[in-house]
Amino acid sequence: MEPRQQAAPEPTSQEVNLVYLQQLRELDIPEEAAKQALLHTRNVSAEEAAMYYFNKLENEEEDDEDVLFKMVFVINMDLSMGVGKVATQVGHAAVGLYQTLQGNPSWRELAWKWDSTGSKKVVMQATNTAHLLELQALAASLSLPTYLVQDTGQNLVEPNLRTVLAIVGEEERVNNVTGSLKLL
Incomplete structure (x- = not known):
């Protein structure tokens, strides 16, 4: 070389x-x-x-052969979004979180591990905005990367409402944050 x-x-x-x-x-x-x-x-x-x-x-x-990774999307159920709006907001959350991972050198490897172990994704429910913020704080305390979507309010919901929280990391650690939530 x-x-x-x-x-x-x-x-x-x-x-x-x-x-x-x-x-x-x-x-x-x-x-x-x-x-x-x-x-x-x-x-x-x-x-x-x-x-x-x-x-x-x-x-x-x-x-890490036995370590699994997953990305979880937690929906703010207080907003009564339709299926299409939820799908769009989850898309924003996925892209935003992945860009966040790529922008942080120590998290790029996490993104690669998540991707190389199957890119597991799960959608769950939060009660309201306060619940989303509590989950985000708990994830941050566990050093898990997060991304919180704040809607621009161009259609269907008021501007600046928090719609979806995305979290990624080792499955066991993510479960410490979202394990008690209901699936969507």
Whole structure:
């Protein structure tokens, strides 16, 4: 492997350096793990990403084989939203939470683990806005990433109402927040 001497286009924060990716693939590092390592090390070099993979990801893969992850969407039932509105708000929550994960280097790996273990998603019910905020605070106290949708009020509900809370993390930890809620 040649360190940084090969000219390659400057990657954006979401892209991987294809030259480095190929070098990692030649080391028999799985493509998704190689991409994750490059993103985590900010595409500095193939060597840096390889060291990250062999020192961190490989060990975690062995440790995390039995760990499941899930994303939960908690609907504010006090708003009496129709099915279409709920679906739209859950979509906003999913995209918002995933963007939040991608924007935080320590959470990118969580997103990758959630995605690589089946991308489990569950929709549940909260009583009202206060309930959503309590759940969000509890999730934050457990260091679980969240995203709370605040509707713009363009249709069906008043502006600035909180419609859906999205939470992601290890299933057992997420269950500590949402395990007693009813499914939608």
